[in-house]
Amino acid sequence: MSLLRRLSRSPEGQAGLVLLGLLVLAALLAPVLFPDDPLSIAGPALLRPFADPAFPLGTDRLGRDVLAGLFHGARASLAVGLAAAAVALVAGAVVGTLAGFAGGLVDETLMRVVDAFQTVPGFLLALAFVSVTGASLPVVIFAIALGAWTGPARLARAEVLSIRERDYVAAACVIGMRPLEIALREVLPNALPPVLALSAVIVANAVLIESALSFLGLGDPNIVTWGSMIAEGRNMLRTAPFLSIVPGIGLVATVLGVYLLAEGFSDALARRRSRA
Amino acid sequence: MNRAFRLLRRRAISSIPVLLIVVVGAFLLLEAAPGDAVDAYLLSIGGGDPALVQALRESYGLDQSLPARLSLYLSALARLDLGWSVTFGRPILDLILERLPNTLWLMGSAVALAFTLGSALGIIAGARPGSVRDRLLSTGSLALYAVPSFWLGLVLILVFAVQLRWFPTSGIATIASGKQGIARALDIAHHLVLPVCSLGFIYLALFLRMMRAGMAEAWRQDYALAARAKGLARRRIVLRHVARNALLPLVTMLGLQAASMLGGSVVVESVFAVPGFGRLAQEAVAGRDAPLLTGIILVSAVIVILINLAVDIAYGILDPRVGASEGRAA
Numbered sequence: 179m180s181l182l183r184r185l186s187r188s189p190e191g192q193a194g195l196v197l198l199g200l201l202v203l204a205a206l207l208a209p210v211l212f213p214d215d216p217l218s219i220a221g222p223a224l225l226r227p228f229a230d231p232a233f234p235l236g237t238d239r240l241g242r243d244v245l246a247g248l249f250h251g252a253r254a255s256l257a258v259g260l261a262a263a264a265v266a267l268v269a270g271a272v273v274g275t276l277a278g279f280a281g282g283l284v285d286e287t288l289m290r291v292v293d294a295f296q297t298v299p300g301f302l303l304a305l306a307f308v309s310v311t312g313a314s315l316p317v318v319i320f321a322i323a324l325g326a327w328t329g330p331a332r333l334a335r336a337e338v339l340s341i342r343e344r345d346y347v348a349a350a351c352v353i354g355m356r357p358l359e360i361a362l363r364e365v366l367p368n369a370l371p372p373v374l375a376l377s378a379v380i381v382a383n384a385v386l387i388e389s390a391l392s393f394l395g396l397g398d399p400n401i402v403t404w405g406s407m408i409a410e411g412r413n414m415l416r417t418a419p420f421l422s423i424v425p426g427i428g429l430v431a432t433v434l435g436v437y438l439l440a441e442g443f444s445d446a447l448a449r450r451r452s453r454a
Numbered sequence: 455m456n457r458a459f460r461l462l463r464r465r466a467i468s469s470i471p472v473l474l475i476v477v478v479g480a481f482l483l484l485e486a487a488p489g490d491a492v493d494a495y496l497l498s499i500g501g502g503d504p505a506l507v508q509a510l511r512e513s514y515g516l517d518q519s520l521p522a523r524l525s526l527y528l529s530a531l532a533r534l535d536l537g538w539s540v541t542f543g544r545p546i547l548d549l550i551l552e553r554l555p556n557t558l559w560l561m562g563s564a565v566a567l568a569f570t571l572g573s574a575l576g577i578i579a580g581a582r583p584g585s586v587r588d589r590l591l592s593t594g595s596l597a598l599y600a601v602p603s604f605w606l607g608l609v610l611i612l613v614f615a616v617q618l619r620w621f622p623t624s625g626i627a628t629i630a631s632g633k634q635g636i637a638r639a640l641d642i643a644h645h646l647v648l649p650v651c652s653l654g655f656i657y658l659a660l661f662l663r664m665m666r667a668g669m670a671e672a673w674r675q676d677y678a679l680a681a682r683a684k685g686l687a688r689r690r691i692v693l694r695h696v697a698r699n700a701l702l703p704l705v706t707m708l709g710l711q712a713a714s715m716l717g718g719s720v721v722v723e724s725v726f727a728v729p730g731f732g733r734l735a736q737e738a739v740a741g742r743d744a745p746l747l748t749g750i751i752l753v754s755a756v757i758v759i760l761i762n763l764a765v766d767i768a769y770g771i772l773d774p775r776v777g778a779s780e781g782r783a784a
Contacts, residue, residue, distance in 0.1 A: 294475035297755040301717030302735060306747045309739040310487045386602050390721045393604050394736060408605055412725075419612050426605035434600035441596070 184446040191442020197435030201428075205253040212246035216402045220246070227420050238421050239414055244407075248428055251404040255432055258315070258403075259385035262322035266380055269323065270330025271366060277331070278338030279361040289335070292328045300325020304387055308396045315398045318391060322384045329376055334366075341368050378440030382433045389429050404429050465766055469759045476755045480748040481527050487744035490516055494540040494743075536749040541741030546749040549734060554753075556626055557719050557730035563646060564654030564715070565708065572658040573697075573704060576665020580700065581692045583670045592666060599659035603718050607652035607725035614648060621648050624727035649726040653718055657711060661704055668700030675699075702773055709765035713758045 185191040214220065221230070225237040227244070235244040277288040295303075304321040311317050341347065342365060350360045391397050392405030404425035411421025492510045496502050502510075511517045515526045530537070536546040579591040615623040622628070627642050672678055673696060681691045720732030727733070731750065738746040 290471050291475055293469075293472040294479065294755075297469075297472060297713060297758045298476060298479075298751055299713040299717030299720075299754055299758070301714075301720060302751055302754055305720065305735060305739060306483060306751060309742070309747065310483060310744060382600070389602055390604060393721065394724060394739070396739065408608065412608060415608060415612060416616055422605070422608050423612075426602070426609070429602055429605060430597075430600050433602075434597060437596055437600055 185439075185442050188442045188445045190438045191446065194435050194438030194440075194442050197431055198439060201252050201256060201432055201435060204249050205256050208246075208249035208253050212243070212249055214246070216246040216250040217242065217400075224414070224418055226418075227424075235424055236418075236420060238407075238410055239418070244421065244424055247402045247407050248404075248425060250402045251407060251425055251428060252432070254401050254403040255385050255388065255429070258319055258322070258388040259381045259432075261319045262326065262384040262388070263377055263381040265319060265323035266326035266384075267330050267377055270327035270332075271334045273327070274331035274334025274336075275338050275361050275366045278335040279342060279357065279365060285335075288331075292331050295325070295328045298325075300383075301387055301390065304391060305394070305396065308391060313391075313396050313398055315401070318388060318397060321391075322387050325387070326380050326383060329380065333372055333376055337368070337372060338365050341365050378436050378443070382436040385429070385432055385436070461770065462763065462766060465763060469763075473755060473759065477528065477531060477752065478524070480752050481524055483751075484527075484744055484748045485520070485523075492516060498540055498543075531752075536752065537745040539738075539743055539746040539749075541737065541743040541746060546746050549746070550731065550749060550753050553729060553731045553734045556728055557716075557723070557732060559642070560646060560649055560653060560719055560723070560728060560730060561715055563650040564657065567650060567654040568657035568661055569704065569708070572661025573665045573701065575658075576662040576700075577669065577692065577697045579662065580666040580669025580673075580696070581688075583666075583673065588666070591662065595659040595662040595666075598655055599663070601656065603652050603656060604721040604725050606655060607648065607722055610648045610652055611725075621645075626728050626730075645728075649722050649728055652725070653715070653722045656718070657715065660707070660711070664704055664707060665697075665700055668703055669696050672696040672699045702769070705765060705769055705772060709762040712761040712765075713754070716754050716757065 186195060219241040220243040221233055221237050221241050223237060223239050223241040225233050225241075227236040228234065229236065233243050233245065235248065237243055238247075273288055273292070277285045300322075303325045304318075307321040307324060308317055311321075338361075347360060347364060350364050355364070388397065389403065389405035389408070392403040393409045395406075395409065397403050397406055407425040408422045408429075411418065411423075411425070414421055492507060492514065495510065496507065508517075515523060518526070534547060536550070538544075539546050539549055542549055575591055575595075579588045582588060611623050614620045622645050626645050627633075627638065628645075631638075631641060633641050669692075677699075678691065678696055681695045686695075716732070719730065720735050722728070723730045723732040724736050731754075735747065735750045737743075738750060
C-alpha cells in the first residue's frame with residue numbers, strides 16, 4: 179500500500195497511473211457504452227471526426243464507428259498484452275528456475291535453447307507460428323509469448339543461482355524436501371520480484387507485437403484491434419488520415435502508460451531502498 | 455590481438471549448438487505446417503494421380519520417418535540448399551540473397567542514425583542530470599520509445615510524402631529511371647530516409663536513455679570526483695571520463711537488439727514497400743510458403759549470430775580489459 183502511495187508521488191508514476199486507468203476504464207466500459215459489434219455497420223461511410231455528434235470520431239469506409247473500435251480495441255490490446263506477458267513470465271520463470279536449480283547438463287541444454295530463441299527475431303517467430311497454425315486469439319497470445327519468455331528465464335536463472343546457496347535452501351534439503359519441491363516452493367517465490375520488474379517491458383512489447391501482427395493481417399479476424407484499424411485506415415491514408423492516426427494514438431498511450439508506470443515503480447523502489 | 459582471436463573462436467564454436475537448435479526448431483515448424491512440398495507442387499501443376507504422388511514422395515524421401523527426414527533436411531542445409539519456394543518458383547537461398555542487401559542497408563543506416571544521434575543527445579542530457587534539457591530529452595525519448603514503428607511510418611508518409619512531397623511514399627528506387635552510379639545511390643538514399651527514420655527512431659530513444667542512465671551512474675564514480683577535484687574543465691570531464699565509460703554498454707546493446715531490429719524491418723518494409731528480406735517474410739506468409747518462411751528464420755538467426763560476433767570484436771577493440779582474463783562468465 180505504501181508503495182502505491184509512493185508511486186503516486188512521482189510524476190512519471192502519476193502520469194502512468196492516469197493513462198492506464200483511463201485505458202482500463204475504456205476496456206471495461208466498451209461493452210456497456212458500445213453494446214453493438216464494433217465490426218458492424220453503424221452509419222454513413224467516411225464521416226469526418228466531430229461532424230456528427232452520434233459518431234464523435236467519425237466512421238470508416240464501411241461506416242463502422244471509429245470511437246466504438248477504439249474502445250473495443252483497448253480491450254483486445256490490454257487482454258492480449260497482459261495474457262502474453264503472463265504466459266511468458268510463468269514459462270520463463272519455471273524454465274529459469276529449473277535450469278538454475280538443476281545445474282549441469284540440464285542447465286546447459288535449457289540455456290542453449292534460450293540462446294536459440296534469442297537469435298531468432300521474436301516478431302518473425304510469432305509471424306511464422308501464427309501463419310502455420312492460423313490466427314485466433316489464443317494462438318496470437320502463445321505466439322507472442324514464444325518470443326518473450328527468454329528474458330524472464332535468464333533473469334530467474336541468475337536469481338536462483340544466487341539464492342540456491344542461501345541457508346534456507348540448505349535447511350529445506352536437510353528436512354528431506356525433494357529437489358523439485360524445493361525449486362518450486364522455496365526458490366521460485368524468492369526469485370520472482372526482479373522477474374516481475376521485467377514484466378512492464380514485456381507487456382509493452384506484447385502490445386506492440388500484437389498490433390504489428392494485426393496490422394499485417396495476422397490477428398484474430400473476428401475482433402477489432404488497433405493494429406487492424408490502422409491497416410484498414412492505411413488504404414485511405416490520403417483521403418481520411420484520421421482512420422489510421424486515431425488508433426495509433428491509443429497504442430502510443432498504452433505503451434507509454436506502461437513505461438511511465440514502470441519508471442515510477444523503479445523510482446519508488448529506489449527511494450524506499452535509499453531510506454532503509 | 456591473439457587473445458581477442460581466441461575469445462572470438464570460442465564464441466563462434468559456442469554458437470554452433472545454438473544454430474543446431476534453431477535448425478531443428480525450423481524443421482519442426484515446417485513439419486507442423488499443413489501439407490508438404492509435394493502437395494504444394496501438385497497444387498502448382500493442377501493436381502496429379504495417386505501413383506505420381508507416391509512416386510514423388512518416395513523420390514524426395516517424404517515417406518520416411520521423422521528422424522530420417524530431419525537428417526535429409528540437415529544434409530540439404532549442409533549443401534546450402536534451403537529448398538524451393540513454390541510461391542516464387544525459385545530456390546529459396548537465391549531469393550533471400552537477392553533481397554538481403556536492401557534490408558542490410560535499411561538496418562545499417564537505422565543503426566548508424568540511432569547510435570550517433572542517440573549517444574550525442576544522451577551526452578547532452580547526461581552532462582547535467584536533472585537539468586531542464588535533461589528532463590526534456592528524457593521525457594521526449596520515453597514518448598518516442600512508445601511509438602510503434604509501422605504507425606510512425608504512416609505518419610511520416612502522411613507528413614513528408616503526401617503533404618510536403620519531400621520524399622517518395624514507397625519503394626527502394628525510382629522505377630526505370632535509368633540512373634547509374636552516384637545518381638542511383640542518391641536515389642536509393644532518398645527512398646530510404648523515411649523507412650530508416652521509422653525503424654531507427656525507437657533505437658535512437660533507447661540509446662539516448664541508456665547513454666543518459668550510464669552517465670548518471672558514471673558521475674557518481676570516484677574517477678568523476680577525482681577529475682573534478684583536479685579542476686578539469688567540465689566539457690573535458692563529460693567527454694573524456696563520463697561519456698566514454700557510458701558508451702560501452704551501448705555497444706553490447708547493439709548486439710542484443712539485432713534480432714528485434716530484424717523483426718522490426720518486416721513491418722517497416724511492408725509499410726514502405728521496400729523489396730527486402732522482411733517483405734519477403736510477409737510475402738511468404740501471404741503465399742502460405744512454409745519452406746520460404748523457415749529459410750528466412752534460419753538466415754535471420756545466422757545474421758544475428760554474425761552481428762553478435764562483430765559486436766564481440768568491436769568490444770574487444772574498445773575495451774582493453776576484455777579477453778585479458780581467460781575465465782568468462784557464461
